[in-house]
Amino acid sequence: MQFDALALNCLVQETAARALPGRIQKIVMPDPRSLVLELYGRGQRHWLRITGWGPECGLYLTEIRPRRGEGPNQPFLELLRKYADGAGASALYLPDPDERVVCLALAHREHGDQTLLCELTGRNGNLFLLGDGNHILGSLRRVPPGTTRDLRPRQPYQPLPPRDMCSPLECPVPRLEAALQVQAGAPGWRALTATVAGMGPMQAREIVFRTSGRADVAAGELDGPALAGAIRDLWQPVLTGEWSPSSIGDNGGVTTCAPYPIRHLPGAKPEPELTPLLSRLQPPDPYAEVRRNLRTRIGKAQTRTGRRLKGAARDLPEPGAAERLRTQAQWLLALQHSIEAGQTELETPDDCGPVALVPGRTPVQQAEAMFKRARKLERAAEAVPRRIRELERDRDYLAQLLLDLEQAADRPELEAVREDLEQTGLAGRSQVRKSRPKVPPPARGPRRFRHGQFIILVGRNARQNDQVTFAKGSPKDLWLHARDHPGSHVVIQSGGRNVPRETLDGAARLAAYHSGLRGENRARVMVAERRHVRKPARARPGQVTIRKGKARTVVVDAVEPDWQEAGGPGVSAPE
Template sequence: MPRVVTSFDSVVLAAIAREIGAFVGSRIGRVTQPDPEEVAIELRGRTAPVSLLVSIHARWGRVHLIERLTGGDLSTFGLLLRSRLEGARLTAVHQTPFERVLRLAVDTLEGSVDLVAEIMGRHSNLILVQNGIITGSLKTVPPAKSALRVVRPGSPYAPPPVDRPSPADLTEDALRQLLTKSNDPLVQHLVASILGLSPALATELVVRARLDPHAPANAQSDAIAQLWVEMKDLMRIVQTQAFTPIIYLDGDQPVGFAPFPYEHLASLPHRLAASMSEAVAATLGQFGPAARLDEERAALLTAVRRALARVARRELELRQAIAEAAGTGRLRAHGELLLTYAAQVPVGAAEVTLPGYDGTPTTIPLDPALSAAGNAQQLFKRYKRVRDARATLASRLSEAEAERAYLESVLTLIAQATTAGDLADLRWELADESYLRRPTRRLTRPSAKSQPRRFAVEGGRLVLVGRTNRENDALTFKTAAPEDVWLHARGVPGAHVILKTDGKAPPEGAIRQAAALAAFFSQAREEASVPVDYTRRKYVRKPQGAKPGLVTYTHEQTLRVSPAAPDAWVVDRGGGHKERPHSGT
């Protein structure tokens, strides 16, 4: 995905608030949720209906008008909005200048309510308020999470706290005093000290004032007059709503938006936008479900790779300890030599050289405070301790190797996940295995009922493919019948695959197609030829205490197949919904 060169700031919101204001008096139609962090509200005005999209995504949060959107499943808050707002009338739109808070006043059958969109990074939220009391929100903030500002039903609504002046609160002298207080880079200090200035907006003001964005703020306080002129011009644009929306491009791909042309981005290709909403939607709309899927995938991959690094270090330490333990016989031999030649060991010596059993001189380190017999006893104790630990070390190494195999299988499953639901299930699995903190209540725990990928192969035979390790276990040991065929790519992480037989011998072609699926849904997906083991499900066992997805099996046969995306086969994810599988990750 491209790097976006601007952000959704208070002036962009002011331009969009003006556009939404044109729909005051409109009826509200259907309320949908295209994504768990988004709400789309249909506005039925004099023209064709449009949707008001509110996203509270931590990175791509925004508010803008867009063509009508279809939605996914409604959250509890989505259901509340649908019941309260559908059929109501939008009566006012308000934004306090230089704040990223938009208040929509709505006249409903139960009285007036305010829908408040707060676009503030990871603190973004959408809140329904009536008579100053919160009736619901897209994101709940209990007292345990924030003692400063509670957001939950029944609590009084308080706007986000403001801890710095806005441009409208400043004078030229106040701006000069603000700059003399810091030797931080000028743009960085402006963003941190003045409400409503994003990095792009602050950079634009500084560039127009012919100041150095990167030089210390206090080194430029004497040249503040022109910066104050540019600040006043910004306030004029906001007050008069003299916006000229711009889209910035990289090739033909939008990479930024602005409420007026930015001098510091003049070198980028750009074009006028029909509206600020169009500019924002064109740029940030590309960071939709697919981008969020990639973000979640990257976060899970990072967590698993960290865990793998820890396991690798533990394996190395255990192998080194086992190698040291292999030399325990030397400790016992040294102790026996000390007892045999005790009379030749000088009192208080730090070491002694004695003839070994094969006649070779052997140097033995000593504790000078102990006699020959005392040193021998210490060596015998060390020998016994290391000898007894050898079995434990081997067991711990086996556990570490099994954990590594499990984590490598999770890496493969994460890389090949195709839906947000797949990744959510894997996040829960990792949390249950203590690799991650448990997800918030907003992330639904996967159903106990397995929902594997479903394919039809030769003869109409059904093939089931696990999406997570827990689902692999459920598929193999709960869904599959004893005579069904179980398949897995040999020696590499991958999904459990079940070819349903209904008690009848499957044709060879069906087995080969199922094997091709097992190869495709494995770490060896990109290989030209992959060995795949298959056996009856009754010959697959789950070792006691084994991690999810880890099994042993016997009576296997092996096929060599080419992994191939099953584009020609119908895919049924259950419930009648059918799709085509992806050919890669």
């Protein structure tokens, strides 16, 4: 969905009807671009999410309780907690229906009246807290001096400069026809977005479709009066409040939605309100900032490990290089009396190649240096392959941590990824403050499923993979894992009994679903008896080798198989 001015008008009216008047009970900043206000109004608790800038710039009520972000609080958050926390919110409105600017009127018992002004203009958006006389108390993004508008603190707020565009509520036909004639060769929807204020591309395509029956008509082919009438009809709910939202999606999900009946796209269905659709369209991740910081740290660790791996590969000597150099040194000592003055190269009788003579060195000195270099190459031939194996294990482990991060469902699982990352020492020191307001509860145990007479265990992360494989799995159990990809260890607690094909296929699909192959059509899954699975020396958590096993091709499920949960001590059921 596009947060154009028409969508904001609809969302503002729905938010005001649901949550206002109300009182701000809590303010959190889940990420540096977003603000969430907990409002208590009309006998219920609501969460108003405002994203000040970026591609998701907008405002709407969300049903998901917010979580605070990572790192120290930003100055704007501290300012809001001083002036707006506990304040009454009396009105939410757009000063100009054509502009993407929303105001929330606040009244604080100690600090008086303020206004939270939201310029929701995409990448240039910003949030401002205005005090008496519309003076700026602070902003989400610092505006440097020297820009078109002076938006520094303690300065009066300057509105967005007016644009030479026609209002969609009036839309004079002569001006619209003149704009269509000037841009006759351009797509009609593009001409509308450049001429009519507050109009996004999707809304413009809808208007063109309603006028001509097609959404890709050129501007010169459109009829001006019909186009102006379609624009006014689409914007009429701004004045009447009678909105007719619609959505497009399947299986309970929403791929797009709008505050009007969508006709230029197939499969649209009417909806009672627009606000609930946004949580289904793009449900906000309550741990987005935590996940983003960990993803950045893992990415930097992967980059460093990749550089070290390339450097180690360059340091790896060629096979036989040390022996060849030693043989050349021996021939140099044996033939030193045949070397003439000014000679630059010594031919050797065997196939070890000629020896380049170093000026200023005697044959004995050069031979000693060659023997020393040969010993160094021998040590490198032993140490560098071992170092490469260690770096490859680190690379694979970081890939596993990245998968654990993407599949983590709650804060304890995210904290488990953080602890595993910091224990490796690969990501450096964390920049997040050490003191946290709350200690998250311990992470849940492995997933536990029941299929027929068998219990199937699935690890949630690298640490639990070791637990599933070696602590809970017996030598005669079946072990499964996605081949050549990071993922969860899956153990069928068979105890040596024959496992039906249906159970084995289902467990293989579980292994594919909880791996880096999620989203693919098919996957290769390794199946082995647990007794053939070994943990190498100095391996990271979850890293194993298989002595004997078979690969099985399965279809990767779009969702986790709906199997019967099987509770147990210390083990939780699937989400």
